[in-house]
Amino acid sequence: MSKDPDRMRRLEPAAIAGVMSREIANFRTFWKATAFSSLLEPTIYLLAFGLGLGTTIVTNVEGVDYIEFVGTGIVATAVIFASALPSMFGTFIKYRFQRTYDAILAAPVDVEELVTAEVLWIAMRAGFFGCFPILVCFFFGLSPTWGMLLIPFFGFVTACGFAAFGMAVAGTVSKIDQFNYVTTVVITPLFLVAGTFFPINQLPEGFQIAAQFNPLYQLVELVRGAAFGFETVDILRLLGLIVFSLVLWRIAIHQLTKRLID
């Protein structure tokens, strides 16, 4: 039996920083494309829904201009697309095709640290780029508020959950094509029933109840709170998102451990 005076601990910041530094090094090679799409996509949505629908069919929702209603809701869309999708595809490609995780796990980094670093990095990116729709909204007339400074944090917390969700899915499927099931059955319904484009109180009661369990709906409500005024219930929404992220984080670690360690 050997002693281990310098036995390494779990969740070491140095290991997490090391994995994140790899992501940053890679991101430097493609950040322009990410920034471009992050700006263009919300602009297209705002033009199509905000100006299209907003000037012809709906002008005002819950006392807010429709374009501002949509613009604040699109943050949720930006966050899920900037977290769940890169996480699913990136994780699968890294372990299956590029064998990146083999290289990382040969170093003093364990799966828990690897997943944590990946989730944090994707969430930071999503939290940042998730704010772009709000910036675009300013050009469409949305007034800045101090509460909006919290939007990157709300996006980050939610993106942690969806990045972990993506990693868990990638650690579960055996073929990349199986992501189609996930995007069709999970992601698309989530963002359609998040109150992004229409208020959920217009939906049947069952859908309204289901929406309460949709993290994206909670994010949309938080962002609208930041833009138009918070309510007390927003604290519960934030706590719910934190719990969602923590649970998905553990699930992702479990699934990736099964996938990466024989």
Place this chain on the structure above:
Amino acid sequence: MPLDLPLECPIRLSNVFKSFGSIRAVDGLDLDVPAGSCLGLLGPNGAGKSTTMRLLTGQAIADSGDLEVLGFELPKQSKSARARMGLVPQLDNLDVDVSVEENLKVSARLYRVKDIPAAVDRALDLARLTDRRKDAVDELSGGMRRRMLLARGLIHDPDLILLDEPTVGLDPQIRTQIWTLIDDLRSRGKTVLMSTHYIEEAERLADDIAVMAHGKIIARGKPSDLVTEFAGELTAEVYGPPDRLTEVRALADAEGLRSRPAGPAVAIVGADRDRHTFIPPEAVWRAASLEDVFVLLTGEEAE
């Protein structure tokens, strides 16, 4: 055992088993690698070499058995062991869009290297890639990428180095370059475990060779000792049409000699010029080789 004292055997595996479903990849493996030596783990594809490597890096968990690396018990203390070992993988897993230098920096951070610029310079020098440090890995030739994989595995100056098929798929010229680098590690007293299925590689680089087949070590020793023990001194190669070769093999069997196909010939191992008169005079006599040992022990063609 205090960890700052040199270990007698940086790798100790005892009665290790590992199965994947119904396939037993490692089957009661016992393996010690003495400090400062280079052990060649020689075996055909599917012998269990890569699984053994993954067990050592904690990327596979043994079903049973005792594993100790650099004084740390695996898998419990695998992370501490990995901090002091370097792995050169069989497959290229560099970040191709990122520069050579940045790849090495990331690796240095993962291994908690304190003086990263110095470590990167040293690695670039070792891989002879100093003048390509700013280039993306994608722009490097196959040989350069292999050298870089080796340099990356050594970025933290590890005590133990695992080389998993370090030259698989490389052309002879690049293979020689890699061998020179591995030779240099040996001369610096590093402990090296190198899995390979290339006979020449094992013979040239390893102090000791462990022949692995069906998940266990079936022979171990210095290359010359293995040859003497399992293949004797001389091998006769008989050339001719297939029928003639079949006949020669039958005669060898009758004399209690072991034979094997060797391309267009039959190699009769451990033969004696004077005693085995059935061997035709046109046979080519040569010293018995590690390749003879490998084929006789594993039943597989050598590369």
